[in-house]
Amino acid sequence: MTETVLRTGAEKRRFNVDMRALSPFIALIVLVIAGALINPDFLTASNLLNVVTRSAFIAIIAVGATFVIAGGGLDLSVGSMAALTAGVMILTLNNMGTGDMGTLALGMLVAIGLSAACGLANGLIVTFGRIEPFIVTLGTMGIFRSLVIWLAAGGTITMRNFELRELYRPVYFGSVFGVPYPIIAFMVVAAVGALILYRTSFGRHVVALGSNEDVARYSGVPIWRVRTLTYIIQGVCVGIAVLVYVPRLGSATPTTGLLWELQAITAVVIGGTALKGGIGRIWGTVVGAVILELVANIMVLSNFVSEFLVGAVQGAIIIIAMLVQRSVHRGR
Amino acid sequence: MKATVLKFAVAAGLMAGVATGAMAQQKSVTIGVSIPAATHGWTGGVVYHAQETAKQLEKGYPGLKVVVKTSPDGASQANALDDLTSQKVDALVVLPFNSDELTNPMREIKKRGTFVTIVDRGLKDPAIQDIYVAGNNPEFGRVAAKYFVDNLKQGNVVVLRGIPTVVDEERVTNFEKALEGSGIKVLDKQYANWNRDDAFKVMQDYLAKHPKIDAVWASDDDMALGVMEAIRQAKREDIKFVLGGAGMKDMVKKVMDGDKMVPANVSYPPSMISTALGVTAAHFYTNAPMRGTYTLNAELITKDNAKNFYFPNSPF
Numbered sequence: 001m002t003e004t005v006l007r008t009g010a011e012k013r014r015f016n017v018d019m020r021a022l023s024p025f026i027a028l029i030v031l032v033i034a035g036a037l038i039n040p041d042f043l044t045a046s047n048l049l050n051v052v053t054r055s056a057f058i059a060i061i062a063v064g065a066t067f068v069i070a071g072g073g074l075d076l077s078v079g080s081m082a083a084l085t086a087g088v089m090i091l092t093l094n095n096m097g098t099g100d101m102g103t104l105a106l107g108m109l110v111a112i113g114l115s116a117a118c119g120l121a122n123g124l125i126v127t128f129g130r131i132e133p134f135i136v137t138l139g140t141m142g143i144f145r146s147l148v149i150w151l152a153a154g155g156t157i158t159m160r161n162f163e164l165r166e167l168y169r170p171v172y173f174g175s176v177f178g179v180p181y182p183i184i185a186f187m188v189v190a191a192v193g194a195l196i197l198y199r200t201s202f203g204r205h206v207v208a209l210g211s212n213e214d215v216a217r218y219s220g221v222p223i224w225r226v227r228t229l230t231y232i233i234q235g236v237c238v239g240i241a242v243l244v245y246v247p248r249l250g251s252a253t254p255t256t257g258l259l260w261e262l263q264a265i266t267a268v269v270i271g272g273t274a275l276k277g278g279i280g281r282i283w284g285t286v287v288g289a290v291i292l293e294l295v296a297n298i299m300v301l302s303n304f305v306s307e308f309l310v311g312a313v314q315g316a317i318i319i320i321a322m323l324v325q326r327s328v329h330r331g332r
Numbered sequence: 333m334k335a336t337v338l339k340f341a342v343a344a345g346l347m348a349g350v351a352t353g354a355m356a357q358q359k360s361v362t363i364g365v366s367i368p369a370a371t372h373g374w375t376g377g378v379v380y381h382a383q384e385t386a387k388q389l390e391k392g393y394p395g396l397k398v399v400v401k402t403s404p405d406g407a408s409q410a411n412a413l414d415d416l417t418s419q420k421v422d423a424l425v426v427l428p429f430n431s432d433e434l435t436n437p438m439r440e441i442k443k444r445g446t447f448v449t450i451v452d453r454g455l456k457d458p459a460i461q462d463i464y465v466a467g468n469n470p471e472f473g474r475v476a477a478k479y480f481v482d483n484l485k486q487g488n489v490v491v492l493r494g495i496p497t498v499v500d501e502e503r504v505t506n507f508e509k510a511l512e513g514s515g516i517k518v519l520d521k522q523y524a525n526w527n528r529d530d531a532f533k534v535m536q537d538y539l540a541k542h543p544k545i546d547a548v549w550a551s552d553d554d555m556a557l558g559v560m561e562a563i564r565q566a567k568r569e570d571i572k573f574v575l576g577g578a579g580m581k582d583m584v585k586k587v588m589d590g591d592k593m594v595p596a597n598v599s600y601p602p603s604m605i606s607t608a609l610g611v612t613a614a615h616f617y618t619n620a621p622m623r624g625t626y627t628l629n630a631e632l633i634t635k636d637n638a639k640n641f642y643f644p645n646s647p648f
Contacts, residue, residue: 154377173565
C-alpha cells in the first residue's frame, strides 16, 4: 500500500515537470483549433507558413531575451536596436553599391557587429555602472531610436540597389523543401540557444545568477562576465533578426521595431520563463512568439470582431491562454 | 504727416543708397514655427519643407527671420511655444500634436498680440487662429473612393486603416459614404497603424481570407509598400491596383513611371506648412488681406500631373 503511494508520488512529480514545459505547446494547440473553427482558411499551409515566418523576428529576439531575463535582467532597447541595425546595414549596402555576394556579406557582418556592440554597451553599463537594467535599456532605447530617425532624416532608409535587393530577397521569401528560411533561422537560433542555456556551465551560471545573485557570487560565478554576455547574446540575436527582417521590405523607418521589446518579453513570459529570473525556457519562448503572431492572424481572419475591439480581444485571448496553461499544470 | 514720413524715408533711403536695400531693412519681422519632430515619414516631410521654405522666404523678404523648432511630443511642444514667445516673435506658425491640449496655451500667446497661424489640426476655439491652413481629410477619403468608382466600377476592395485617430476616422467614413450605391464592396477593414510591417501582415491575412480581391485602398503610402510586398509574395493576379495616399516621393515616382499596380495617389502634402509660412509672411509684407481659413484640396495624382507632386530631395 505504502509502496504504491510512494511510486505514484514520484511519477506524479516527473509528470508535473513535463507538463510545465509542455503547457505553452498545449496553449498553442488550443489556439490552432480555435483558429480552424473560426475560419477554415486558417489551416491552409500558406497561411500557417506565413504566420510562423512572420513570427521569426520576435522569436529570434526573444531567444536572446530569454537569456537576459533568466539572468535576472531586462532589455527594453531591442526594438530600437533592431531599427538602428537595419538602418545602418541598409546604408552600408547602399554605399558599397555593387550587387554581389561580397557586399551582402559585408552588410551582414556590419549588422551583427553593430548589434553585438549595442548589447555590449548595455551589458557594461548595467554591470559596471550598477544601474537598474530597466533604466539603462530605457535610455539606450531612446538613443538607438533617435539615431535611426536622425540617419533617416525622419524619412525612410531604403535599399537603392535593385540587383542587391533581388539577391537578398529570398532570405525572407525563399524556402528549402517548403520550409521558409526565416523558420530555419529561428529553429537554428533556438537550438543553439537551448544548447548554451541547458548544456553549458555558462548557461547554468545565467540561471544561478537569476535565481540568487549573492549565492551565485559566493559560489564563484563570474557575475559581471556572465551578465554582460547575456546582453551581448541579446544583441547578436537582434542582429540575426535584422538579417531576416531587411530582405522583407528592404527598408528601415523610424517606426521599424516599435514595441518589439514588449512583444519579445511577452513571448518569453508566455513560454514559461519567470520575469524575476532563475528559469529560462528557450523552446517555450519560441512557441510564445508564434502564439502572439497567431492571435493577431486569427483576429484578421475572424469576421465577427470589429476592428475597434481587436486589441481587447487579443489581450483577453493571451490572458486566457496563460490561465489554461496554469490550470493544466496545477490540476495534475 | 504721413507724407512727411514717407518723404523722410525716401530721402533716408536715397542717402543710404537704394542698392543696399536699406529702406526695406527697416522692417524686421520674426516668425516662430513649431512643428512635430521627424518621427515618421510625413512629419519628416513637414520638417524638410518648413526649413526649405524658411530659407526661401528669408531671401525673398528682407528683414524676415524664421525660427523653426521641432518637438517630439505634445508636452514638449507646449514648452517650445514658451521658448519661442520669449524670443519676441511677431507671428507663430504651429502644427499642433494635439489641438485640444494647445488651445489654452495658444490663447495666452494670442492675448499678447502675436499673429497666430495654425496648420492641419485646428484649435478648439477658432477665434484664436488668424490663419488656419487645413488638409482635407474627408476629401481625402472621397477622392480615393471616387477613383475606385471611376476605375473599378464593380468589385471587392479591402481597406487598411491608420492609427485610430480623428484623421483616420474622417478619411475612412467618408470613403465608405462615397462608395454607397456603387458596385464596389468593402470586404474588410483593419488597423495597420500607418506602418509598413503591420500592413504587410494584415495584407497577408487578407490574402489568406479572401480568395478574390479586386483592389486595395492602403490609404497611406507606407502601408501601400507593405501591401505590395505581400501581394508579390502570394503571386496573386486578381488584384488590379493599390491606392495609397499622402504622396510619398517613391510612390509618386511609380505613378510617374506608369507602374500598373500604382496608377494613382491622393495628395495630403506635408508641404502645407510652406503654404502657411508663405501666407503668414505675406501678411506682414503685403497689403493683401490674408486672415482666414485655407482648405487645401486632396488632389488625385495621376501620371499626367505627378511631376508637380515629386520632390526628390524631400525625405518623404
